[in-house]
Amino acid sequence: MSASLPRIAILGAGSMGGAILAGLVDSGLAVDGVAVTNRTTAKADALRMPGVDSYALETHPEANATALEGAGVVILGVKPAMVPGLLEQIAEFLEEDAIVVSVAAGVTTATMEALIPNAVARAMPNTPSVVRRGVTGLAAGSRISAEQLGLARAVFETVGAVIELGEDRIDALSTISGSGPAYVFFLIEQLTGTALRLGFSEAEARLMVEQTFLGASELLSAGDVPPAELRRRVTSPKGTTERAIAVMEEANLGGMFDRATAAALARAKEMALGG
Numbered sequence: 001m002s003a004s005l006p007r008i009a010i011l012g013a014g015s016m017g018g019a020i021l022a023g024l025v026d027s028g029l030a031v032d033g034v035a036v037t038n039r040t041t042a043k044a045d046a047l048r049m050p051g052v053d054s055y056a057l058e059t060h061p062e063a064n065a066t067a068l069e070g071a072g073v074v075i076l077g078v079k080p081a082m083v084p085g086l087l088e089q090i091a092e093f094l095e096e097d098a099i100v101v102s103v104a105a106g107v108t109t110a111t112m113e114a115l116i117p118n119a120v121a122r123a124m125p126n127t128p129s130v131v132r133r134g135v136t137g138l139a140a141g142s143r144i145s146a147e148q149l150g151l152a153r154a155v156f157e158t159v160g161a162v163i164e165l166g167e168d169r170i171d172a173l174s175t176i177s178g179s180g181p182a183y184v185f186f187l188i189e190q191l192t193g194t195a196l197r198l199g200f201s202e203a204e205a206r207l208m209v210e211q212t213f214l215g216a217s218e219l220l221s222a223g224d225v226p227p228a229e230l231r232r233r234v235t236s237p238k239g240t241t242e243r244a245i246a247v248m249e250e251a252n253l254g255g256m257f258d259r260a261t262a263a264a265l266a267r268a269k270e271m272a273l274g275g
Helices: 015-027 041-047 063-067 080-093 109-113 127-131 146-157 167-178 180-197 202-221 227-234 240-250 253-272
Strands: 008-011 034-038 052-056 073-076 099-102 119-125 134-140 160-164
Touching: 008 015, 008 063, 015 034, 015 119, 015 127, 015 146, 034 041, 034 063, 041 052, 052 063, 063 080, 073 080, 073 146, 080 109, 099 146, 109 119, 119 146, 119 167, 127 134, 134 146, 134 167, 146 160, 167 180, 167 253, 180 202, 202 227
Parallel strands: 008 034, 008 073, 034 052, 073 099, 099 119, 134 160
Antiparallel strands: 119 134
């Protein structure tokens, strides 16, 4: 990660933009400060702190232009449908060497490059970025240099891990790391339901299931042992876990995940076409 970052502008600091802001502040890397914009004064006031200039569009119509002054990296945190219009509005205010990174799904770097002359990239962070455990897919536009892409990477490394990949792989990544937290939450939800049906109280069921998932994740991250081996260590021959795993294998969970991610990928392509 870079020793320091240039001034950062986050246009549209909603939940994801706010997570990136928190990561930048906590990392201490944004030595030249961060400027953020939001629609409302209440939200702008909530984000204002030492090192962070926060502006509200409702009271400062030129907030985005002000935030862009001196910014070397610009994060677009608005909804996908708003990105083209925003780029048209800010094109004349961007610093010549500023890198523009969109976190909006479905907006291609080609679309961005057609509207502004700057180097651009796309980022696809996931919701665990809020707790600095995110995974962000980062795809370069045609004009961005390796050094500029490194700056963009450093921004997103403040909220977790970063995977650089071709833009044609962004949608596939979103079906794994982007939608993945929902898959995990769904599994937790279902196993909690099973615990309730076994007669445990809601508090007991939540404690067992949530701590089991947390503990298993920590165990996996504590070393280099692959999940298949960790599963084998829990699965004693002819034991109870082996019997349970056999039922899951019969249900073909791998095939189910293949079908689920294929459905998500198909929907991503529909959304890119405006469907």
